[in-house]
Amino acid sequence: MSTPCISFNGIQHIFPGGVVAIDHVNLEIGQGQFTCLLGPSGCGKSTLLHIAAGFQTPTQGQVCMQGSPIQGISPQRLMVFQEYALFPWMTVEANVMFGLQQTRVPDCQARERVKQMLALLKLREFADRYPKDLSGGMKQRVAIARAMVLAPPILLMDEPFAALDALTRRTLQDELLRLWQGAGTTILFVTHSIEEALYLGTRVVVMTHRPGAVKADIPLDFAFPRQTSTPAYLQVKEQLESLVMAEQHQYLQAEAAG
Ligand SMILES: Nc1ncnc2c1ncn2[C@@H]1O[C@H](COP(=O)(O)OP(=O)(O)OP(=O)(O)O)[C@@H](O)[C@H]1O
Ligand SMILES: [Mg+2]
Incomplete structure (x- = not known):
């Protein structure tokens, strides 16, 4: 190998x-x-x-x-937990955006990537919601989107x-x-x-x-x-x-x- x-x-x-x-x-x-x-x-x-x-x-x-x-x-190396671990004070979009804002990806590119990831995980219409207003399945989608948007190896x-x-x-x-x-x-x-x-x-x-x-x-x-x-x-x-x-x-x- x-x-x-x-x-x-x-x-x-x-x-x-x-x-x-x-x-x-x-x-x-x-x-x-x-x-x-x-x-x-x-x-x-x-x-x-x-x-x-x-x-x-x-x-x-x-x-x-x-x-x-x-x-x-x-x-x-990013981790996704059983219990979602989202930021409750941030909207879905802001949760998914958060990690990218810590990187050097330019803002407009970051927004585009977040948009694509929200679409891929069928979260587009929930972008402005807060975690407390989401079902467990939706929250886990956000957790996955948040990790995958960073394209971790x-x-x-x-x-x-x-x-x-x-x-x-x-x-x-x-x-x-x-x-x-x-x-x-x-x-x-x-x-x-x-x-x-x-x-x-x-x-x-x-x-x-x-x-x-x-x-x-x-x-x-x-x-x-x-x-x-x-x-x-x-x-x-x-x-x-x-x-x-x-x-x-x-x-x-x-x-x-x-
Ligand atoms: N912070 C800690 N301090 C002391 N012991 C711990 C700590 N964290 C885990 N352990 C112990 O280490 C062992 C392994 O724990 P771990 O959580 O990794 O198991 P697991 O395979 O993930 O279990 P589960 O399937 O229940 O999630 C367990 O006996 C647990 O009680
Ligand atoms: Mg365990």
Whole structure:
């Protein structure tokens, strides 16, 4: 493989108080890959994303982007959270514009890009609304628009659609796939849903229970849009179900043992 877009090399993270969240995480992610991370609750998925975003420094190991160690946060690696994290005092348009105003993109170009992104995510008629006047699905659209308008090479998404109803979730999944295919962004996407991982990913990484490490790494070579009932697809689904169930079982046993 050529230099990976992002690589996790021997990552360990111990929180103050002694919780070993992740240990020995080694993972290489190629340019433009859509990698989904699955694993039991508390296995360190969010911690891994926070480390990749630069919010946290691992207690051991190194994350590299294009072969160079990352240092702190950067517009090259943007994060989209489950809980939207919009600025409540700004309109939709201002929220999407905000990041661009911190860059050197000239104002008229920035406005044009925001306009295009609002159109792509079907937000044009909501441009002047405030987050409190939007549904959960709309808020998540704004959060995605806000990140994608900056055209980051890497997008880190932490269960971004978990709080949405099934129909809105599917619509946003399709919109995200469209944006990803158009922009060639490298995406690392955490989900609890095997279906979601299979629908979106070019690869699924299953993590062990805490301390999280890579348990299985499965390429998904199915064409988009995904045909969800072919024998090959169902076979991978079964494989993932048994991997995740086994880890979940061990996680519950470990919890019960204290
Ligand atoms: N700031 C913190 N201080 C101490 N322990 C923490 C902190 N943040 C997370 N942890 C612990 O580290 C472990 C991993 O947490 P993390 O949030 O990364 O898991 P996760 O896989 O994202 O879980 P979930 O699926 O529930 O979102 C958990 O046991 C959690 O309780
Ligand atoms: Mg989490």
